Amino acid sequence: MLDVAKKANVSLSTVSYAISGTRPISEETRKRIFKAMEELNYRPHPLARGLASKHSRILAILFPAIERGLGLTELEFVANAAEAASKSGYHLVLWSAETNDPEELRQLTQQGLVDGVILMEIHKNDRRVNLLRDLDFPFSMIGRYDDDSGEYVDIDFQQTINEIMTYLLGLGHKDIAFFNQSQSSFEAGYGPVVRTKAAFEDFVRKSGINGYTVFCRPSPQSGYEKINTLMEKHPDITAVVSMNERAIPGIMRAAAEHGWKIPGDLSLAAIVSSVKMAEMMVPRLTTMDPPSAELGRMATELLIKSLEGNCDESPHILIPCHLVVGESTGPAA
Amino acid sequence: MLDVAKKANVSLSTVSYAISGTRPISEETRKRIFKAMEELNYRPHPLARGLASKHSRILAILFPAIERGLGLTELEFVANAAEAASKSGYHLVLWSAETNDPEELRQLTQQGLVDGVILMEIHKNDRRVNLLRDLDFPFSMIGRYDDDSGEYVDIDFQQTINEIMTYLLGLGHKDIAFFNQSQSSFEAGYGPVVRTKAAFEDFVRKSGINGYTVFCRPSPQSGYEKINTLMEKHPDITAVVSMNERAIPGIMRAAAEHGWKIPGDLSLAAIVSSVKMAEMMVPRLTTMDPPSAELGRMATELLIKSLEGNCDESPHILIPCHLVVGESTGPAA
DNA sequence: TTCATTTGTCGAAGCGCTTCGACTTAACTA
DNA sequence: TAGTTAAGTCGAAGCGCTTCGACAAATGAA
Numbered sequence: 001m002l003d004v005a006k007k008a009n010v011s012l013s014t015v016s017y018a019i020s021g022t023r024p025i026s027e028e029t030r031k032r033i034f035k036a037m038e039e040l041n042y043r044p045h046p047l048a049r050g051l052a053s054k055h056s057r058i059l060a061i062l063f064p065a066i067e068r069g070l071g072l073t074e075l076e077f078v079a080n081a082a083e084a085a086s087k088s089g090y091h092l093v094l095w096s097a098e099t100n101d102p103e104e105l106r107q108l109t110q111q112g113l114v115d116g117v118i119l120m121e122i123h124k125n126d127r128r129v130n131l132l133r134d135l136d137f138p139f140s141m142i143g144r145y146d147d148d149s150g151e152y153v154d155i156d157f158q159q160t161i162n163e164i165m166t167y168l169l170g171l172g173h174k175d176i177a178f179f180n181q182s183q184s185s186f187e188a189g190y191g192p193v194v195r196t197k198a199a200f201e202d203f204v205r206k207s208g209i210n211g212y213t214v215f216c217r218p219s220p221q222s223g224y225e226k227i228n229t230l231m232e233k234h235p236d237i238t239a240v241v242s243m244n245e246r247a248i249p250g251i252m253r254a255a256a257e258h259g260w261k262i263p264g265d266l267s268l269a270a271i272v273s274s275v276k277m278a279e280m281m282v283p284r285l286t287t288m289d290p291p292s293a294e295l296g297r298m299a300t301e302l303l304i305k306s307l308e309g310n311c312d313e314s315p316h317i318l319i320p321c322h323l324v325v326g327e328s329t330g331p332a333a
Numbered sequence: 334m335l336d337v338a339k340k341a342n343v344s345l346s347t348v349s350y351a352i353s354g355t356r357p358i359s360e361e362t363r364k365r366i367f368k369a370m371e372e373l374n375y376r377p378h379p380l381a382r383g384l385a386s387k388h389s390r391i392l393a394i395l396f397p398a399i400e401r402g403l404g405l406t407e408l409e410f411v412a413n414a415a416e417a418a419s420k421s422g423y424h425l426v427l428w429s430a431e432t433n434d435p436e437e438l439r440q441l442t443q444q445g446l447v448d449g450v451i452l453m454e455i456h457k458n459d460r461r462v463n464l465l466r467d468l469d470f471p472f473s474m475i476g477r478y479d480d481d482s483g484e485y486v487d488i489d490f491q492q493t494i495n496e497i498m499t500y501l502l503g504l505g506h507k508d509i510a511f512f513n514q515s516q517s518s519f520e521a522g523y524g525p526v527v528r529t530k531a532a533f534e535d536f537v538r539k540s541g542i543n544g545y546t547v548f549c550r551p552s553p554q555s556g557y558e559k560i561n562t563l564m565e566k567h568p569d570i571t572a573v574v575s576m577n578e579r580a581i582p583g584i585m586r587a588a589a590e591h592g593w594k595i596p597g598d599l600s601l602a603a604i605v606s607s608v609k610m611a612e613m614m615v616p617r618l619t620t621m622d623p624p625s626a627e628l629g630r631m632a633t634e635l636l637i638k639s640l641e642g643n644c645d646e647s648p649h650i651l652i653p654c655h656l657v658v659g660e661s662t663g664p665a666a
Numbered sequence: 667t668t669c670a671t672t673t674g675t676c677g678a679a680g681c682g683c684t685t686c687g688a689c690t691t692a693a694c695t696a
Numbered sequence: 697t698a699g700t701t702a703a704g705t706c707g708a709a710g711c712g713c714t715t716c717g718a719c720a721a722a723t724g725a726a
Contacts, residue, residue: 001712011676016714023715024673046446047383048712051681056380058426063412075408079396082427091446093391093426094415113379113424220612245613252615279553280578280613282585334682344706349684356685357703381682384711 001044007036019044046091059085059303061118062105062128063096071245072274073292077120077142080296088304090115102131109137116303118142122152124189140303142295143191148316151306153298156318157192160271160288161199161241163323165207167286168239172332173267175210177230179223179242179251183215192272196243212237216247223250231258238332239267245277248285263330275324283327291319334377340369352377379424392418392636394451395438395461396429404578405607406625410453410475413629421637423448435464442470449636451475455485457522473636475628476524481649484639486631489651490525493604493621494532494574496656498540500619501572505665506600508543510563512556512575512584516548525605529576545570549580556580560587571665572600578610581618596663608657616660624652 005015010029017023018033025033036042050056061081064070082092093114097104105128109117115138119128122143129150132139141152168176178200180186185193197213204211212234216226223244231237231254242248251268260266262283270278270287278285302315338345343362350356351366358366369375383389394414397403415425426447430437438461442450448471452461455476462483465472474485501509511533513519518526530546537544545567549559556577564570564587575581584601593599595616603611603620611618635648 012713013677013715014675017675020714023675026674029674041443043440043444045384045712046444047380047389048681049714050380051378051384051683052712052714054681054714063415070405070408070412072403072405072408075403075405078411078427079403079429082396083429086429091426093424094411096412096416096419107376110374111376111379220617249613249615249617256615277613280582280610282582282589282615284553284582345683346685346707347705350705353684356705359704362704378682381711382684384713385682385684387684387711 001042003040004033004036004042007040008032055115055307056113057089058091058093058114059116059118059300060093060095060108060114062120063094064121065096065098072276073272073290074120076274076292077296077299080293081118081300084297084300085304088301090300090304092300097128100127102127105131106135109135116140116307118299118303120299122191124191124194138303138307140299140306142299144316146189149314151302151315153295153302153317153319155192155272155290155295156320157195158199158202159318160321161196161203163321164241164269164271164288165200165203167323167325168241168267168269168329169207169209171239171267171330173209173239174332175212175234175236176204176239176241177212177214177227177234177237179214179216179226179240179244179247181215181244182217186215192243196271200241210234210236216244218244218246220246220248220250220253223247224254225250227251227254238265239269239329241269241271243271243273245270245273248281252281262328265333267329267332269329272321278324278326281326281328286326286329287324288321289324290321294319334375336373337366337369337375340373341365388448388640389446390422391424391426391447392449392451392633393426393428393441393447395453396427397454398429398431405609406605406623407453409607409625410629410632413626414451414633417630417633418637421634423633423637425633433460435460439464439468442468449473449640451632451636453632455524457524457527471636471640473632473639475632477649479522482647484635484648486628486635486650486652488525488605488623488628489653490528491532491535492651493654494529494536496654497574497602497604497621498533498536500656500658501574501600501602501662502540502542504572504600504663506542506572507665508545508567508569509537509572509574510545510547510560510567510570512547512549512559512573512577512580514548514577515550519548525576529604533574543567543569549577551577551579553579553581553583553586556583557587558583560584564591570599572602572662574602574604576604576606578603578606581614585614596661598666600662600665602662605654611657611659614659614661619659619662620657621654622657623654627652 001015002012005012015033018025018030061078085092095108117139119139120142122141122145124146129145141150144152144154180197181193214226214230216222255262255266262268270285272290273287275289278287298317334348335345338348348366351358351363394411418425428441450472452472453475455474455478457479462478477485477487513530514526547559547563549555588595588599595601603618605623606620608622611620631650
C-alpha cells in the first residue's frame with residue numbers, strides 16, 4: 001500500500017480513503033491511485049484491514065450437525081450464500097455446530113473472526129437465537145423464530161400447502177393424507193413441520209374435504225408402515241402429500257405391493273422437495289420445489305445489509321414454493 | 334492479552350509463547366497464564382494472530398460453479414472438510430469459482446486470506462492446479478491430476494469396478510453394460526469417468542464376459558434413450574452398472590415399459606452413488622457407496638499437515654467404495 | 667472584508683497479536 | 697576457575713491496514 005502511495009504521490013492514508021471512500025478524494029487523485037494499484041497489482045490485505053477496522057468482512061453459516069440428514073436443500077443454501085457473500089466482497093465460513101449446544105457457538109462468535117452468522121434449521125425457542133440475541137451478535141435466519149422477530153427469510157408454507165391442495169382438489173381429490181416429518185420434530189417446534197401441519201388442517205377445514213395428518217420418521221420403512229395402516233383405516237384416500245422425502249419410497253413400495261397404480265389409484269405429491277430429487281423417482285414426482293437458492297442468497301444479503309446499516313427495520317421475507325407437475329399425480333379415481 | 338499478562342505477572346510475549354509453545358516456558362508460569370486466561374475468558378484474536386504470523390489458519394474449499402449438478406457427495410466433502418478443519422483449529426471458507434477460469438482463483442489466493450485451498454472435481458490438465466503450482470500456493474485435491482503428482486485423496490475406482498463386477502459375476506451375469514457419465518466429461522478428462530471406463534474395460538477383458546460402455550448425459554431422458562438403443566442391439570444384457578445417478582430413473586422407466594422386472598430380468602447397480610440416494614429408489618438400489626466423508630476429511634488433514642510441515646512427502650491416498658446390496662440386483666435370468 | 671465551512675490531504679497512533687534479539691540465572695564442560 | 701550452553705523471560709519492533717485530528721486551500725455567508 002505504501003508503494004501505491006509513493007507511486008501515486010500521495011500519502012498512505014489517502015490511498016486508504018480512496019479505496020474505502022470514507023472521505024472525499026478528488027477525482028484526479030483517485031484516478032492516479034487506482035492506476036498505481038493496477039500497475040503494482042495491489043490487493044488490500046483482508047486480515048490487516050479487519051484488524052484495523054474491526055470488521056473482517058467474513059460471515060459464517062451454521063451447519064446443523066452432520067449426522068442429521070443434510071440434503072440438497074442445505075447444499076443450495078450454503079452454495080448460494082457463499083456466492084451472494086462473495087458478490088458483496090464478503091467471505092463465508094462454514095461452522096458445523098450442534099443445534100442444541102450453544103456453547104460452541106459462543107466460543108466461535110467471541111473469537112471475533114466473523115462479523116455475523118447465518119442460522120438455519122430454526123427451532124422453537126432456539127437456544128442459538130437466544131444466545132446471539134444476548135450477545136447482541138448480528139445474525140440472520142433461514143426460517144423463523146417463535147415470535148417472528150429478527151431478520152429472516154423463510155418458505156411460505158401456507159402458500160405451499162394451499163397451492164398443492166388446490167391443485168389436487170382440481171383433480172377431484174377429496175380424501176387427502178399429509179405425510180409430515182416426525183412427531184419429535186413437531187414437538188421440538190421445528191418450523192416447517194408446525195406450519196405445514198397448521199396450514200394443511202386449516203385448508204381441510206375451510207374446503208370441507210377429508211384430511212389426514214401423519215407424522216412419519218424419515219425412512220422408507222416408516223413411510224411404508226404408516227401408509228399401510230393409514231390406508232387400512234381410510235381406504236378412500238386418493239392422494240398423498242408428503243413433506244417427508246425419505247418416506248416416499250416406502251409409500252411407493254406399499255403402493256406397488258397392493259397393486260395401486262400411481263397416479264391411477266393414488267396420486268402422490270411432494271412438497272419442499274427439489275425438482276432434482278423428484279426426477280430421481282419413477283414415476284417422476286409432482287413437487288412444490290423450494291426456493292433454496294433464493295433463501296440462501298437472501299439470508300446473506302439481509303445480514304450484510306444489516307451489518308452495513310442499510311437496514312430496513314426488521315425484514316421478514318417469505319418466498320413461495322413452485323409447483324412442478326410430474327407424473328405421479330392425476331385425476332382422482 | 335495484556336490483561337492476562339498482568340494478571341499472571343508476566344510479560345505480553347510470555348503469554349504468547351505459552352499459547353503457541355514456540356519457546357520453552359516453565360510449567361509453573363504456564364499454569365498461571367492459563368489460569369488467568371480462563372478467569373478473564375480470554376480468546377486470542379484470529380485476525381491479529383494472522384496478521385502478525387502470516388498464517389491465518391483459514392482454508393478454502395473451491396466449489397465448482399453452481400449450475401453444474403452438485404450432489405450429496407459434494408455436500409459431504411464440504412461438511413466434513415469443515416469439521417476436520419475445525420478440529421485442527423482451522424476455519425474453512427467456501428469459494429465458488431468456475432473450474433475453467435483460474436483468474437478468480439488467482440485473485441482470491443493473492444488476497445492472502447487463506448493459507449491453502451482444497452480442490453475438487455479435478456480434470457485433466459486442470460488449469461487451477463497449474464495456477465496453484467505456478468504460484469507455489471499450498472493445496473490438496475479430492476481427485477487426481479494427470480501426472481499423479483501433488484497431494485490427493487481419491488476414490489479407488491479400480492477397486493470399485495472390480496468389486497461390483499465380481500459381485501455381478503457371482504450372480505451369473507455375463508453381459509453387462511456400464512453407464513458412464515457424458516462423453517464430454519470423458520473428453521474433458523474428468524478423472525472418475527476416465528478411470529472407471531478403463532477399469533471396466535480392463536475387467537471385461539480379463540474376465541472374458543461381454544461388456545458395453547455407454548456414455549450418457551446426466552438426465553433420465555438420456556438414460557431412457559440409451560438403454561433402449563442398447564438393449565435393442567444387445568438383448569442379452571442382464572445387468573447394468575451406472576455411475577450416472579440421474580440416468581437411473583430413465584433406465585427404470587424403460588424397464589417398466591418393456592415389462593422387464595428389476596432385478597428379475599435386469600439387475601441394476603449404481604456406483605459412486607450414496608446409500609441415501611440409493612434408498613430413494615424403488616426397488617432400493619444396490620450401490621458402491623462412496624467414502625465422501627473420509628475424502629473431505631482427509632483432503633483437509635493432508636493440507637493442514639503439509640502447511641504445518643509434518644509432511645510425509647507426497648501423500649497419495651485411495652479410499653475404496655463400499656458395496657451395499659439393495660433389491661435391484663439378483664441372479665441373472 | 668472577515669469568519670465559518672467544506673474539501674482534500676497528511677502524519678501518526680493504534681488494532682492485537684508474533685517474533686527477534688537480549689538478558690538473567692542455573693547448569694554443565696574443559 | 698572461566699567459558700559455554702540451555703532454560704526462561706522481557707521489551708520492542710513490526711504485520712498492513714483504518715481512522716483520528718490537524719491543516720491548508722478553496723468556497724460561501726455576513
